[in-house]
Every structure is written in C-alpha cells, then in structure tokens.
C-alpha cells in the first residue's frame with residue numbers, strides 16, 4: 231500500500247499525526263528541522279528539507295507516497311509551494327490542513343500589513359517597546375528601526391548574537407495563555423505587538439492580551455499560495471483521505 235506524507239511543524243500537524251496513528255494508516259511525518267528538539271510524533275519521522283521541488287518529487291516516488299497532507303505553518307510558503315508543484319508533477323493528491331486566519335473583533339486595534347517590510351514601516355521611528363512574536367527567521371529587517379526596544383519570543387535560545395541591538399528574548403514554546411501573555415506584555419512595558427496572522431488557539435493569546443491592555447497590533451497577512459484543497463479540521467482531512475482510498479483499519 232502507498233503511504234501518506236504529513237508535512238508538519240504545527241499543532242494541527244501533531245493532531246493529525248495522532249489521528250493517523252490511531253487509524254492505523256501508513257504514514258510518515260516530516261519536520262524541517264528548525265527547532266532543536268522537535269516534539270516526538272506517534273509516526274515514523276524524518277527530519278530535514280527534501281531539496282526543493284525536484285527533491286520532493288524524487289522522495290514521493292522513492293517512498294511510495296500516495297497522498298500528501300500539508301500541515302505546515304501558514305507562513306511556511308516555500309514548502310507549501312513546493313508541495314503543490316511536486317504533487318502536480320507526480321499526480322499525488324494533496325490536501326492542506328490549515329487553520330482559519332484570525333479576524334478582528336470589538337476592542338481590537340489591528341493594522342493589517344502585507345509583509346515584514348510593511349510591518350517595520352508601520353512601527354514608530356523610535357521609543358516603542360515592541361513584542362515581536364514572529365519567530366527567529368525574519369528579525370533582521372527590524373534593525374532598520376534601531377530606536378525601538380524589541381522583545382522576542384523564541385523556541386530555542388539564540389545561537390549567536392541577535393540581529394537587533396536593543397532586544398531581549400524570552401525562550402518559550404506554545405501554546406500560550408492570555409493571562410500569561412498579559413503578564414509578559416505588562417512586565418516588559420510593551421506598547422506594540424507585531425504578529426503573523428497564523429490563526430489557531432494557542433498563538434492567539436498575545437492578541438487577546440493586546441486587546442485587554444488596549445495595545446495596537448501590527449498583523450502580517452498570510453503569503454499567497456497557489457490554489458489547493460484545504461481542510462480546516464483533522465476530521466475533514468480524514469474524510470478526504472477516505473475518499474482517496476485511505477480507509478482506517480477495521481472500517
């Protein structure tokens with residue numbers, strides 16, 4: 231039987247892995263390898279890039295993959311684009327497990343921006359105390375506004391010097407609570423929050439905290455992706471799998 235490839239790195243991917251393991255379907259979990267100690271999964275797991283579209287095409291064929299579930303982060307656009315291209319080339323069905331984006335509600339003071347450069351531009355020139363909840367890979371552009379103080383939240387301790395001069399880092403792995411994030415924002419006298427519109431419950435805490443404290447949020451829109459099938463819930467992906475011949479054992 232062919233196997234399912236689950237592209238991970240998110241809470242949703244871990245939930246999907248648990249469902250696949252429970253169903254007894256043959257599946258392989260894939261991590262990019264960005265964090266030092268990725269959460270263990272109840273599926274056979276590989277770590278590291280495939281080598282672009284060509285590498286993924288080779289992998290899909292060599293590993294006898296019959297379906298791909300892209301449960302990467304909504305901002306992991308390169309991997310998602312590669313999956314669309316490689317699945318189109320090999321004829322392997324692809325579905326994305328993707329949470330809905332956050333939408334502003336009463337009390338929110340959000341400014342939507344298209345990308346990191348626009349987020350930097352939306353900040354004051356100086357004097358702001360900014361919670362940069364955007365991971366470690368896209369910090370450097372904020373060096374263009376050196377007059378602000380930056381609080382970072384990172385999964386692993388930084389390996390080298392931070393790319394920002396006036397910055398502090400807290401090391402923590404989600405999910406986070408609104409109470410905890412309120413306390414963090416207050417303790418650091420934060421005036422602005424910069425976040426990616428990732429969606430999901432665990433990462434929403436900072437937005438709830440910002441609302442409670444009346445802080446402005448600069449929210450970066452998701453990158454555009456080629457058209458693909460999308461399910462917002464694990465159950466929807468399971469139905470999609472069944473429609474593609476992957477029926478749980480015992481059913």
Ligand SMILES: NC(=O)c1ccc[n+]([C@@H]2O[C@H](COP(=O)([O-])OP(=O)(O)OC[C@H]3O[C@@H](n4cnc5c(N)ncnc54)[C@H](OP(=O)(O)O)[C@@H]3O)[C@@H](O)[C@H]2O)c1
Pocket residue numbers: 237238239240260261262263264277278279280281282283285286301302303305306307308309310312364365367426
């Ligand atoms: N971007 C975010 O804000 C964010 C936030 C939370 C978690 N994550 C997770 O962190 C990982 C990397 O994110 P990113 O934004 O750096 O991705 P990206 O820019 O879309 O991907 C860059 C390259 O990393 C490799 N890669 C990414 N995800 C992979 C996976 N699940 N398995 C194997 N290789 C993978 C691929 O390398 P090759 O081209 O060599 O195949 C891909 O071309 C993803 O698993 C994502 O779910 C990202």
